[in-house]
Amino acid sequence: MRLLLVEDDAMLGRAVLAGLKQAGYSVDWMSAAQSALHCLQEEDYDLVVLDLGLPDLDGTEVLRWMRRNGGSTPVIIITARDSIADRVGGLDLGADDYLSKPFDIEELMARIRALLRRRTGRAEQTIHYRDITLYPDALRVTLQGEEVPMTRREYLLLQELLSNTGRVMTRGQLEEAVYDMGQDVASNAIEVHIHHLRKKFSNDLIRTVRGVGYLVEKA
Numbered sequence: 001m002r003l004l005l006v007e008d009d010a011m012l013g014r015a016v017l018a019g020l021k022q023a024g025y026s027v028d029w030m031s032a033a034q035s036a037l038h039c040l041q042e043e044d045y046d047l048v049v050l051d052l053g054l055p056d057l058d059g060t061e062v063l064r065w066m067r068r069n070g071g072s073t074p075v076i077i078i079t080a081r082d083s084i085a086d087r088v089g090g091l092d093l094g095a096d097d098y099l100s101k102p103f104d105i106e107e108l109m110a111r112i113r114a115l116l117r118r119r120t121g122r123a124e125q126t127i128h129y130r131d132i133t134l135y136p137d138a139l140r141v142t143l144q145g146e147e148v149p150m151t152r153r154e155y156l157l158l159q160e161l162l163s164n165t166g167r168v169m170t171r172g173q174l175e176e177a178v179y180d181m182g183q184d185v186a187s188n189a190i191e192v193h194i195h196h197l198r199k200k201f202s203n204d205l206i207r208t209v210r211g212v213g214y215l216v217e218k219a
Helices: 010-022 033-042 059-068 084-092 105-120 152-162 171-178 189-200
Strands: 002-006 026-030 047-051 075-079 097-100 127-129 132-135 140-143 207-209 213-215
Touching: 002 010, 002 033, 010 026, 010 105, 026 033, 026 171, 033 047, 033 059, 047 059, 047 105, 059 075, 059 084, 075 084, 075 105, 084 097, 097 105, 127 152, 132 152, 152 171, 152 189, 171 189, 171 213
Parallel strands: 002 026, 002 047, 047 075, 075 097
Antiparallel strands: 127 132, 132 140, 207 213
């Protein structure tokens, strides 16, 4: 899952970024509205965490642009503006949730998980595929009930593939899910991770669609 964090407070931004990465998300962090708008035009995100008090434009302008352009990506507003009018205004503009500062990082994580479950249509927090079970909250994977050691990127890659069974995922889409913006990615990085996943599970789990990408068949 790839998230966009838009927050200009460096201390808070670092804390939220660390929490999101520890939870297994791939995150791009921007501290200005214009940078966020550029990201939203160039990349696909599963969720946006958006501050309103940004240095160049109000965060509501980012939200307006997203909804005006048909974007349905879930948005959680995080802001020091905590009046009822501010909350109602943010939700009326198209925000999916509203969290007033200061807040507990664990509460933010819980709200993110709830929105992502709602978006993917999964009420439960685990992902089941044949004899594989992913536990997103704990970044754990089991095979026939036995835990499988995984690196963070292997986990993110497997989660992305199992969340999109029956759909061919391109290498670019998988790189976006696994790596943060601006990271140097070796040309064969995804292929290496796929190789490791096949060794840990089975050779036929992930099918190569030549010239297009990779596919996990529907169970």
